[in-house]
Amino acid sequence: xxxxxxxxxxxxxxxxxxxxxxxxxxxxxxxxxxxxxLSIEGxxxxxxxxxxxxxxxxxxxxxxxxxxxLLMLGGEQPPGGEAALPDTGDLEADLKxxxxxxxxxxxxxxxxxxxxxxxxxxxxxxxxxxxxAERLDGPMREMKKRRLRSxxxxxxxxxxxxxxxxxxxxxxPLLNRWLQRSGALTPxxxxxxxxxxxxxxRPRH
Amino acid sequence: xxxxxxxxxxxxxxxxxxxxxxxxxxxxxxxxxxxxxLSIEGxxxxxxxxxxxxxxxxxxxxxxxxxxxLLMLGGEQPPGGEAALPDTGDLEADLKxxxxxxxxxxxxxxxxxxxxxxxxxxxxxxxxxxxxAERLDGPMREMKKRRLRSxxxxxxxxxxxxxxxxxxxxxxPLLNRWLQRSGALTPxxxxxxxxxxxxxxRPRH
Amino acid sequence: xxxxxxxxxxxxxxxxxxxxxxxxxxxxxxxxxxxxxLSIEGxxxxxxxxxxxxxxxxxxxxxxxxxxxLLMLGGEQPPGGEAALPDTGDLEADLKxxxxxxxxxxxxxxxxxxxxxxxxxxxxxxxxxxxxAERLDGPMREMKKRRLRSxxxxxxxxxxxxxxxxxxxxxxPLLNRWLQRSGALTPxxxxxxxxxxxxxxRPRH
Amino acid sequence: xxxxxxxxxxxxxxxxxxxxxxxxxxxxxxxxxxxxxLSIEGxxxxxxxxxxxxxxxxxxxxxxxxxxxLLMLGGEQPPGGEAALPDTGDLEADLKxxxxxxxxxxxxxxxxxxxxxxxxxxxxxxxxxxxxAERLDGPMREMKKRRLRSxxxxxxxxxxxxxxxxxxxxxxPLLNRWLQRSGALTPxxxxxxxxxxxxxxRPRH
DNA sequence: GCTTAACCGAGACGGTACGTCTAGTCTTTTA
DNA sequence: TAAAAGACTAGACGTACCGTCTCGGTTAAGC
Numbered sequence: 093x094x095x096x097x098x099x100x101x102x103x104x105x106x107x108x109x110x111x112x113x114x115x116x117x118x119x120x121x122x123x124x125x126x127x128x129x130l131s132i133e134g135x136x137x138x139x140x141x142x143x144x145x146x147x148x149x150x151x152x153x154x155x156x157x158x159x160x161x162l163l164m165l166g167g168e169q170p171p172g173g174e175a176a177l178p179d180t181g182d183l184e185a186d187l188k189x190x191x192x193x194x195x196x197x198x199x200x201x202x203x204x205x206x207x208x209x210x211x212x213x214x215x216x217x218x219x220x221x222x223x224x225a226e227r228l229d230g231p232m233r234e235m236k237k238r239r240l241r242s243x244x245x246x247x248x249x250x251x252x253x254x255x256x257x258x259x260x261x262x263x264x265p266l267l268n269r270w271l272q273r274s275g276a277l278t279p280x281x282x283x284x285x286x287x288x289x290x291x292x293x294r295p296r297h
Numbered sequence: 298x299x300x301x302x303x304x305x306x307x308x309x310x311x312x313x314x315x316x317x318x319x320x321x322x323x324x325x326x327x328x329x330x331x332x333x334x335l336s337i338e339g340x341x342x343x344x345x346x347x348x349x350x351x352x353x354x355x356x357x358x359x360x361x362x363x364x365x366x367l368l369m370l371g372g373e374q375p376p377g378g379e380a381a382l383p384d385t386g387d388l389e390a391d392l393k394x395x396x397x398x399x400x401x402x403x404x405x406x407x408x409x410x411x412x413x414x415x416x417x418x419x420x421x422x423x424x425x426x427x428x429x430a431e432r433l434d435g436p437m438r439e440m441k442k443r444r445l446r447s448x449x450x451x452x453x454x455x456x457x458x459x460x461x462x463x464x465x466x467x468x469x470p471l472l473n474r475w476l477q478r479s480g481a482l483t484p485x486x487x488x489x490x491x492x493x494x495x496x497x498x499r500p501r502h
Numbered sequence: 503x504x505x506x507x508x509x510x511x512x513x514x515x516x517x518x519x520x521x522x523x524x525x526x527x528x529x530x531x532x533x534x535x536x537x538x539x540l541s542i543e544g545x546x547x548x549x550x551x552x553x554x555x556x557x558x559x560x561x562x563x564x565x566x567x568x569x570x571x572l573l574m575l576g577g578e579q580p581p582g583g584e585a586a587l588p589d590t591g592d593l594e595a596d597l598k599x600x601x602x603x604x605x606x607x608x609x610x611x612x613x614x615x616x617x618x619x620x621x622x623x624x625x626x627x628x629x630x631x632x633x634x635a636e637r638l639d640g641p642m643r644e645m646k647k648r649r650l651r652s653x654x655x656x657x658x659x660x661x662x663x664x665x666x667x668x669x670x671x672x673x674x675p676l677l678n679r680w681l682q683r684s685g686a687l688t689p690x691x692x693x694x695x696x697x698x699x700x701x702x703x704r705p706r707h
Numbered sequence: 708x709x710x711x712x713x714x715x716x717x718x719x720x721x722x723x724x725x726x727x728x729x730x731x732x733x734x735x736x737x738x739x740x741x742x743x744x745l746s747i748e749g750x751x752x753x754x755x756x757x758x759x760x761x762x763x764x765x766x767x768x769x770x771x772x773x774x775x776x777l778l779m780l781g782g783e784q785p786p787g788g789e790a791a792l793p794d795t796g797d798l799e800a801d802l803k804x805x806x807x808x809x810x811x812x813x814x815x816x817x818x819x820x821x822x823x824x825x826x827x828x829x830x831x832x833x834x835x836x837x838x839x840a841e842r843l844d845g846p847m848r849e850m851k852k853r854r855l856r857s858x859x860x861x862x863x864x865x866x867x868x869x870x871x872x873x874x875x876x877x878x879x880p881l882l883n884r885w886l887q888r889s890g891a892l893t894p895x896x897x898x899x900x901x902x903x904x905x906x907x908x909r910p911r912h
Numbered sequence: 913g914c915t916t917a918a919c920c921g922a923g924a925c926g927g928t929a930c931g932t933c934t935a936g937t938c939t940t941t942t943a
Numbered sequence: 944t945a946a947a948a949g950a951c952t953a954g955a956c957g958t959a960c961c962g963t964c965t966c967g968g969t970t971a972a973g974c
Contacts, residue, residue, distance in 0.1 A: 142952045212417045216332050221478035250500045257489050258498050265469030273426035284462050292497025293463050295455045347921040552926045622827045631888035660910045667899050668908050675879030683836035694872050702907025703873050705865045757947045
């Protein structure tokens with residue numbers, strides 16, 4: 093994985109141009125040919141790189157995919173680090189805005205295949221899942237929790253609410269429908285998830 | 298797919314023993330060697346069957362996997378058809394019972410790999426997803442909705458609640474955490490999902 | 503090796519067209535690119551054949567080369583089986599004729615590289631050497647010995663002469679000069695070998 | 708090639724220790740792993756040397772092998788330069804002594820593989836063959852011819868004998884049998900070659 | 913009951929990709 | 944500035960599977 097390489101002294105003789113070419117090629121190829129036909133050989137050929145250069149630096153196809161994601165999402169700065177969800181004071185509206193954006197992204201053919209591929213690799217590779225949790229999902233979740241915490245302090249969320257559960261309550265149904273293709277991802281669906289999650293299934297007297 | 302074959306006249310000369318051997322072999326193999334190393338050739342060898350017999354009756358590895366699931370889950374009767382979720386009158390308790398059972402199943406190593414594999418195939422193959430929706434997910438979802446409808450009629454759920462959304466609100470977070478390996482699946486987690494889903498994120502006055 | 507396949511029942515499902523394409527491709531390629539650059543991959547590509555088809559039927563590159571030779575030399579009938587060296591009664595003249603023909607063949611660029619390659623494989627692979635001795639060198643040597651025996655009976659050769667040694671005395675120097683490139687192979691050289699071998703190094707009173 | 712380096716001034720900044728380590732490693736490796744698995748990479752690793760150091764000073768694997776031979780045979784003095792074949796006055800006995808020694812050397816597993824490898828390289832590389840002729844085979848042949856010339860002057864060999872042909876007549880059969888593995892190399896075989904070569908194939912009335 | 917066509921196990925086939933190894937070049941660091 | 948170290952592009956190695964295609968053998972259908 094690329095992670096430990098970023099020491100200040102940078103004693104590694106790794107070729108940065110090759111690294112970027114590989115990750116770019118991987119990202120493009122998976123859009124074009126799909127997950128099933130994505131091959132290390134294809135990536136190397138497209139990147140103009142020897143296969144060994146991939147095997148030298150990444151332990152698996154999933155790891156390449158993961159780094160490709162890191163590169164695409166926000167270049168070098170950690171995702172969600174400084175960024176923040178909108179906070180207008182109206183939690184429901186803000187969440188709807190965010191979920192509608194997510195819906196749009198998941199419907200974007202440029203990101204659909206790559207994200208499905210990454211999810212597939214994660215589900216079958218615990219090591220990759222840990223890395224994903226640390227470097228991608230973690231920061232995003234923190235960002236989401238910050239917004240919820242703000243609402244909680246304002247009295248808009250239950251005091252004893254577990255924010256991790258809350259995050260999963262809002263985003264889980266959406267991702268699940270997308271992964272399992274169990275229904276269309278529409279803005280209306282996003283809205284109804286937010287409303288139902290906030291109000292609960294029970295009648296509010 | 299095996300589906301349309303089961304007509305009453307059964308004019309097909311298909312070898313039922315081979316069919317079962319293939320599906321059993323597929324299910325066992327994926328537990329033993331994992332999704333990445335599951336091969337048609339391996340299935341055929343383990344089942345003592347020619348490769349062509351697989352290619353003749355199934356269009357893809359995912360389709361074999363799907364039928365293997367159908368065979369394992371409840372033998373021949375359609376899943377969720379007659380079955381019902383527990384209905385003691387106490388919705389919260391019943392849902393907790395069911396979700397705890399789901400948690401246990403997802404933690405069972407005998408089902409973990411096969412289910413991940415099936416999800417992977419579904420996410421990358423819309424045709425398989427449609428079949429899954431019709432034959433597996435559909436009946437299960439109907440069963441869940443029946444229980445929720447019963448509660449709704451009893452005034453325990455909001456009158457205008459979209460039951461499809463409700464189902465996803467309860468089961469979505471769980472499946473998502475499992476697929477993405479974003480946290481441990483514990484009975485307590487199941488409980489807190491049920492509570493949070495029922496009550497919503499907002500404070501209840 | 504191809505050898506045992508030629509049973510009368512021919513129960514093998516081997517593809518004869520592929521076999522010939524492979525051997526032809528091997529023979530042509532070694533002329534064109536030389537021994538060092540001859541690759542199984544190249545042979546398979548040129549023959550329009552999967553690599554596995556080569557690995558399935560031949561244990562080594564040398565074995566392919568060997569069969570290629572068998573195919574080129576006289577198609578299907580065993581070399582030297584019925585054939586005979588010229589026998590005009592004049593042993594010296596006959597041997598000169600034969601050695602001059604050998605010189606010409608060794609100087610022919612169509613056979614030079616392939617024969618060097620085969621010799622290389624033989625020198626490094628005893629199993630192949632045994633096969634060579636049995637199927638190629640053996641029959642040829644027998645043919646040569648028949649001619650010498652005829653001369654011996656006619657009193658033109660020493661009675662107690664070991665014909666195997668005699669054969670090597672005539673052909674060995676030639677082949678050695680060719681393999682080690684220690685001198686030009688000319689008709690005159692062929693003649694002088696024959697003369698010297700027949701008369702010996704010692705003065706004949 | 709190392710050849711031109713041996714000027715008296717030795718202005719080269721070449722590292723002599725590396726040179727010897729490379730040649731020693733090459734010689735040892737070819738005994739241990741055989742010709743087919745001998746690689747530049749392996750030699751460099753065994754010698755504790757960068758690959759470039761080999762590519763800088765030798766044009767081919769064969770050239771390394773050749774120099775390795777030069778180093779092993781007699782250290783630094785040119786082989787056969789001052790040395791001489793035994794000359795007791797009895798040519799036949801002397802030749803038998805020498806050929807028996809050659810047989811022993813060719814049967815020595817320490818030299819078998821390396822010598823076969825060198826022969827292979829020579830047969831496929833005319834440039835190397837020329838170098839071999841000049842630096843190794845040439846001096847040896849000269850030494851052999853000196854002994855034959857001595858016998859010729861003593862009237863033990865035909866006056867008009869071409870000594871180059873004579874040398875090949877004696878050593879060619881032996882080397883050929885060894886390279887082609889067409890028979891066992893025994894002392895008796897050495898003897899019979901000498902006798903047959905000296906007396907010729909014809910009956911000596 | 914006899915044919916005949918589909919199904920079956922088996923496995924060869926042309927291919928693609930795997931992950932490893934080496935070739936030969938190039939760059940960086942050390943002495 | 945030679946040498947060690949080793950990354951780089953390139954491509955062959957031998958293996959594993961892919962999906963297609965025969966090949967005989969064996970059923971079961973329909974004549």
